[in-house]
Amino acid sequence: MTEKLSEELQARCLALEENLRDIRERIAQAAQASGRTEKDVILLAATKTVPVEVINHGIRLGIDYIGENRVQELEEKYDQLEREKCQVHFIGHLQTNKVKNLVGRVDMIQSVDSEKLAKEISRLSVQREVTTDILLEVNVGKETAKSGIMPEELEDLLGKICILPGLRIRGLMAIPPICDEKERLHNYFSLMSQYFVDIKRKKSDNVAMEYLSMGMSGDFEDAILCGANLVRVGSSLFGQRQYR
Numbered sequence: 001m002t003e004k005l006s007e008e009l010q011a012r013c014l015a016l017e018e019n020l021r022d023i024r025e026r027i028a029q030a031a032q033a034s035g036r037t038e039k040d041v042i043l044l045a046a047t048k049t050v051p052v053e054v055i056n057h058g059i060r061l062g063i064d065y066i067g068e069n070r071v072q073e074l075e076e077k078y079d080q081l082e083r084e085k086c087q088v089h090f091i092g093h094l095q096t097n098k099v100k101n102l103v104g105r106v107d108m109i110q111s112v113d114s115e116k117l118a119k120e121i122s123r124l125s126v127q128r129e130v131t132t133d134i135l136l137e138v139n140v141g142k143e144t145a146k147s148g149i150m151p152e153e154l155e156d157l158l159g160k161i162c163i164l165p166g167l168r169i170r171g172l173m174a175i176p177p178i179c180d181e182k183e184r185l186h187n188y189f190s191l192m193s194q195y196f197v198d199i200k201r202k203k204s205d206n207v208a209m210e211y212l213s214m215g216m217s218g219d220f221e222d223a224i225l226c227g228a229n230l231v232r233v234g235s236s237l238f239g240q241r242q243y244r
């Protein structure tokens with residue numbers, strides 16, 4: 001980029017460099033504590049509200065996965081993102097009528113939580129001659145106001161959507177309830193890990209349990225200790241979000 005960045009953006013880029021080193025270090029430690037290495041855990045930068053200049057700086061620093069959680073915002077940034085070295089995931093709540101904006105454009109949709117949504121992704125993937133990688137989002141805390149499928153419905157949903165063409169189920173995603181006690185939080189993360197392992201053991205066709213996406217700024221180390229291999233970190237990398 002030849003364009004000169006404003007002082008504010010420069011400061012944010014500098015802060016990101018420092019934060020990224022720190023987060024990578026903490027990921028490495030948690031990975032080791034769970035019998036793995038840093039390479040076994042993917043760091044996905046959650047980039048909502050972050051200016052595209054700062055995201056691209058992060059990509060040049062080696063961030064190779066980013067996640068957006070609003071279709072509109074992703075649309076605004078998409079063409080400016082330096083995507084050659086970086087996977088773009090969709091991680092937010094998704095309405096069926098917005099699927100058309102994502103299929104063939106993002107590398108993975110992490111937030112699939114209904115048969116209807118999966119069918120629409122499948123339909124458009126076939127039409128556009130692509131395969132779309134998805135994760136199933138699980139409402140592990142069974143919270144009424146939260147998206148995600150209920151754990152007891154997971155198996156049934158898997159059975160229904162694993163036969164859909166143009167779709168590849170590659171793992172699970174979750175956002176557990178806000179917990180004050182670590183023990184409760186670990187219980188949710190461990191439950192997710194258990195579902196992940198159980199499904200993997202069944203070796204169903206078209207279901208590859210490769211990614212267990214859980215853990216954010218406040219709890220990614222806990223998630224890794226419980227088996228996460230993809231963590232989604234926003235504010236600890238980019239600073240507090242500044243909503244426009």
Ligand SMILES: *Cc1c(COP(=O)(O)O)cnc(C)c1O
Pocket residue numbers: 046048069091092175216217218232233234235236
């Ligand atoms: C914003 C967001 C994150 C990151 O949250 P932080 O607490 O800022 O790290 C992770 N996952 C999803 C789905 C998000 O929307």
